[in-house]
Amino acid sequence: MTSAALRIAWHEYITNVRRPAFLLATFVLPFVGIAVLALVLGMAAPTVDRWAAAETARVGVVDATGNLVPIQPAYVAHYQAFATEEDARVALNAGQLSGYLVADPAFRETGEVMAWTRRDVRIQRDGLSRAWLRPFLLAAILRGRVDEATLAVVESPSFGDVEAQVLGGPLRDDRRATQIGVTMAPFFVAMLLAMTIFAASNYLLRSVTEEKENRVLEMLLCAVTPMDLLTGKVLGLGALSVTQVAVWPVYAAVPLVLGSLAPPLRAALDPVLIAFSLVYFVLGYLQFAVLMAAAGALGTNMRESQQIGGQFALFSMIPFFLAPMLLFDPNLGLARFLSFVPLFAPTMMMMRLPFGQVPALDIALSLAISAVTVPAVIWGSARVFRASLLVYGKRLTVREILGALRQA
Amino acid sequence: MEPAIRAEGVHKAFSSVVAVDGLDLRVERGEIFGFLGPNGAGKTTTLRMIADLLRPDRGVLRVLGSSPHDARPRVGYLPEERGLYRDLGVMECLVYFAQLRGVSRWVAARRAGALLERLGLADRARAPVRELSRGLQQKAQIAATLMHEPELVIFDEPFQGLDPVNVEVVRRLIQDLAGEGRTVVVCAHEMSLVESLCGRLAMIYRGRIVLTGELTAIRAQFSPDAFDVLPAPVAEHWPEVGSVEAIPGGSRLFLRTGASSSDLLRRLAASGMSVTEVSRVRLPLESIFLRVVGS
Numbered sequence: 001m002t003s004a005a006l007r008i009a010w011h012e013y014i015t016n017v018r019r020p021a022f023l024l025a026t027f028v029l030p031f032v033g034i035a036v037l038a039l040v041l042g043m044a045a046p047t048v049d050r051w052a053a054a055e056t057a058r059v060g061v062v063d064a065t066g067n068l069v070p071i072q073p074a075y076v077a078h079y080q081a082f083a084t085e086e087d088a089r090v091a092l093n094a095g096q097l098s099g100y101l102v103a104d105p106a107f108r109e110t111g112e113v114m115a116w117t118r119r120d121v122r123i124q125r126d127g128l129s130r131a132w133l134r135p136f137l138l139a140a141i142l143r144g145r146v147d148e149a150t151l152a153v154v155e156s157p158s159f160g161d162v163e164a165q166v167l168g169g170p171l172r173d174d175r176r177a178t179q180i181g182v183t184m185a186p187f188f189v190a191m192l193l194a195m196t197i198f199a200a201s202n203y204l205l206r207s208v209t210e211e212k213e214n215r216v217l218e219m220l221l222c223a224v225t226p227m228d229l230l231t232g233k234v235l236g237l238g239a240l241s242v243t244q245v246a247v248w249p250v251y252a253a254v255p256l257v258l259g260s261l262a263p264p265l266r267a268a269l270d271p272v273l274i275a276f277s278l279v280y281f282v283l284g285y286l287q288f289a290v291l292m293a294a295a296g297a298l299g300t301n302m303r304e305s306q307q308i309g310g311q312f313a314l315f316s317m318i319p320f321f322l323a324p325m326l327l328f329d330p331n332l333g334l335a336r337f338l339s340f341v342p343l344f345a346p347t348m349m350m351m352r353l354p355f356g357q358v359p360a361l362d363i364a365l366s367l368a369i370s371a372v373t374v375p376a377v378i379w380g381s382a383r384v385f386r387a388s389l390l391v392y393g394k395r396l397t398v399r400e401i402l403g404a405l406r407q408a
Numbered sequence: 409m410e411p412a413i414r415a416e417g418v419h420k421a422f423s424s425v426v427a428v429d430g431l432d433l434r435v436e437r438g439e440i441f442g443f444l445g446p447n448g449a450g451k452t453t454t455l456r457m458i459a460d461l462l463r464p465d466r467g468v469l470r471v472l473g474s475s476p477h478d479a480r481p482r483v484g485y486l487p488e489e490r491g492l493y494r495d496l497g498v499m500e501c502l503v504y505f506a507q508l509r510g511v512s513r514w515v516a517a518r519r520a521g522a523l524l525e526r527l528g529l530a531d532r533a534r535a536p537v538r539e540l541s542r543g544l545q546q547k548a549q550i551a552a553t554l555m556h557e558p559e560l561v562i563f564d565e566p567f568q569g570l571d572p573v574n575v576e577v578v579r580r581l582i583q584d585l586a587g588e589g590r591t592v593v594v595c596a597h598e599m600s601l602v603e604s605l606c607g608r609l610a611m612i613y614r615g616r617i618v619l620t621g622e623l624t625a626i627r628a629q630f631s632p633d634a635f636d637v638l639p640a641p642v643a644e645h646w647p648e649v650g651s652v653e654a655i656p657g658g659s660r661l662f663l664r665t666g667a668s669s670s671d672l673l674r675r676l677a678a679s680g681m682s683v684t685e686v687s688r689v690r691l692p693l694e695s696i697f698l699r700v701v702g703s
Binding site for chain 1: 484490505552
């Protein structure tokens with residue numbers, strides 16, 4: 001590393017750290033992120049505690065089988081028997097019920113009931129979800145067929161819950177308490193980091209394009225080599241991104257104060273996860289930053305450079321599209337495949353890791369591939385960067401780019 | 409001591425376009441050298457190779473006795489495509505460029521102050537570059553080129569956008585640089601300025617040097633064997649004169665082959681006419697340029 005590269009890095013850092021766009025992204029964006037996180041957790045709350053949510057629910061029961069009625073004492077708070085459907089419908093329309101069930105004679109064999117409700121009723125909140133009705137119906141079917149102890153087990157709210165354990169150590173203790181929040185919070189942090197890669201790379205693209213447009217580049221290249229320039233910019237603007245990321249934990253204080261967000265936040269701040277995420281962040285940044293620098297040098301103006309850079313960005317967004325599927329299976333075939341593909345590997349792994357146990361082989365292989373990709377991308381981009389810098393008013397052709405890559 | 413620049417058979421092509429084709433060039437140390445040529449002749453490519461911004465495909469190129477890469481710290485290059493950081497102050501910008509060249513901040517600030525003073529920009533030292541007029545930015549760029557006190561200075565179009573007063577400021581600066589023992593290569597379209605500055609020059613056309621040497625020798629080579637005489641004599645039938653052209657207030661007399669300037673002066677004296685001025689015709693550099701490029 002030359003002193004000129006360090007000087008450029010410092011210049012890039014100081015110049016950009018004062019820009020309004022940076023200040024906005026650093027001091028406003030985290031608040032938006034926290035607001036979104038709180039919103040998601042708030043929306044997830046009803047499903048997290050399905051029993052508490054339906055405390056006020058009242059469901060009518062019209063039973064032609066004698067299995068559901070009379071209502072057992074444990075359920076009278078939420079269920080009410082009706083002699084006819086007509087009576088239940090009147091109560092429903094009067095707002096006394098959130099819905100009513102009709103069990104026909106086949107219920108004993110099929111376990112199926114018909115449920116009626118109004119348009120304004122929310123299935124989850126008002127006690128008409130399958131999960132909420134299930135213990136009541138199950139108890140009705142089993143009563144008289146099994147002993148009371150077995151019935152109590154089946155009726156328990158926790159019946160059927162699965163707590164996964166992993167060989168070599170337990171999962172996070174607070175997993176059940178805020179299941180979705182705990183799973184999603186590390187993912188949001190990883191996603192923010194992954195997005196930061198592209199934001200930081202975009203700084204590089206803008207920086208190179210601006211200097212090319214202002215004709216500063218040739219003056220700079222008289223003083224330093226293209227490699228010094230590229231290294232300095234990658235370092236300086238990378239440090240800028242690290243500053244941005246480093247500021248975020250300060251905002252952790254806000255949700256920590258809000259008790260309900262503390263468990264997911266603690267999960268998001270899992271040191272092992274953060275350490276891996278940062279390694280992938282650095283590897284991902286180095287790859288995309290030099291690519292964006294080359295894109296900036298290739299374009300003849302900001303619009304053209306952003307078009308070229310946009311193509312890289314779109315290409316690199318593919319791992320983000322897999323996010324919904326990763327929630328159910330972080331070791332999805334396509335996700336694993338992309339974890340081994342150069343350029344995709346860092347972001348793909350950053351998104352897989354928060355969702356669960358990723359095989360150590362995947363981590364080792366993706367790290368190795370990314371580590372090899374970085375110097376290869378720098379090597380190629382530096383050549384394209386050098387060849388494009390002094391070309392004004394026209395874009396290099398594919399042939400010229402290949403020629404630059406071949407040049408020793 | 410090796411010359412400041414020595415190029416032998418230098419070749420550079422971009423894809424199928426040959427920009428420099430077997431260029432031979434020699435610039436001595438301490439001289440002001442003019443490097444001329446029409447647009448697209450290969451001037452900028454040649455200068456960029458000397459400044460180590462481009463590498464020759466083949467040929468020998470030595471700068472200050474070293475490879476262009478090794479000589480880079482001792483070369484100052486003012487490129488044709490130039491600019492400074494628009495949001496930085498003039499002084500801050502100059503110091504930054506000097507620091508990139510390894511000059512300490514303190515020394516850079518001192519040199520920047522002196523250069524801005526010399527170029528008449530001292531009062532704008534703190535102003536952002538974007539607030540300077542084009543001409544003043546041009547002078548700031550010239551200062552940036554000199555911040556590391558290079559031994560070889562290459563100016564590509566240094567007079568572009570300057571008013572006559574500032575042209576004179578820059579012209580004197582170039583002369584001072586040569587006076588300090590630095591080698592200066594000037595590439596400009598203002599031929600009269602090149603004439604007034606350079607002792608030697610080279611003309612490049614289609615990637616090749618088509619003319620090089622001492623300015624006086626080149627002018628003598630291209631100038632006709634003719635004299636302007638004021639007022640106009642009746643010289644059509646003089647044996648020393650081949651042809652006569654009218655010029656404002658007098659005549660241009662072209663000597664017949666074999667006749668000398670002494671023969672003409674004797675004839676003028678013998679004619680008994682009152683001659684106020686006799687001068688040898690010297691073609692301006694611009695005419696030579698047009699003639700070389702045209703041919």
